[in-house]
Amino acid sequence: MKQLYIDFDGVILDTMSKTYEELEKLGIDKKDQKRVMQYFRDADWKKLIEETKEINDSINEIKKICASKKFNVYVLTHINSTAEMVEKIKYLHKKLPQVTVVSVPKEIPKTEVVNPSAAILIDDFSGNIKEWQKKLGIGIKFVKELEGSDYPEITHLSEVIDMFNQ
Ligand SMILES: [Mg+2]
Structure with missing residues (x-):
């Protein structure tokens, strides 16, 4: 096999579309690596998965x-x-x-x-x-x-x- x-x-x-929507709502620029990384580290994945x-x-x-x-x-x-x-x-x-x-x-x-x-x-x-x-x-x-x-x-x-x- x-x-x-x-x-x-x-x-x-x-999840990509969903997180991009969230970033936009939060006013985070997708090119702002530092804030994007922080967003991903803090994201509520339970909620994200439920809603995606x-x-x-x-x-x-x-x-x-x-x-x-x-x-x-x-x-x-x-x-x-x-x-x-x-x-x-x-x-x-x-x-x-x-x-x-x-x-x-x-x-x-x-x-x-x-x-x-x-x-x-x-x-x-x-x-x-x-x-x-x-x-x-x-x-x-x-x-x-x-x-x-x-x-x-x-x-x-x-x-x-x-x-x-x-
Ligand atoms: Mg992928």
Whole structure:
């Protein structure tokens, strides 16, 4: 079975749109790194997760991937605080108890926490895909709608099932 790592923010839940809305409400400039970092460290992730929509039926799509028995499925997510890690794990344990969650501190690339070699990463951030491919991993870009980027793109997570024959 292939190792399959699925990103959380912007792939499973639309936390990116939600946090950008919040930043705007608070009058924080997205380019103001220091204040943005502070916002993420202090954010109420319980509330944020409760109020954020799933993207393109992501939870059911992951259930389909698990049912295909083709992959060892992990969620691989960057975190800014312990509170964020706790709330993401609680949410995922409830929705997808069969999936292992790997939390990576924001300061460290995902490729330094898990071994990308021959493993698949589905992520919405091109930078992560690029880094993953450099380390001989297979990168797939998750998009809400097709964008025609430099990477293979999917809009629904279960599309990965038919991309690999084993
Ligand atoms: Mg993401």
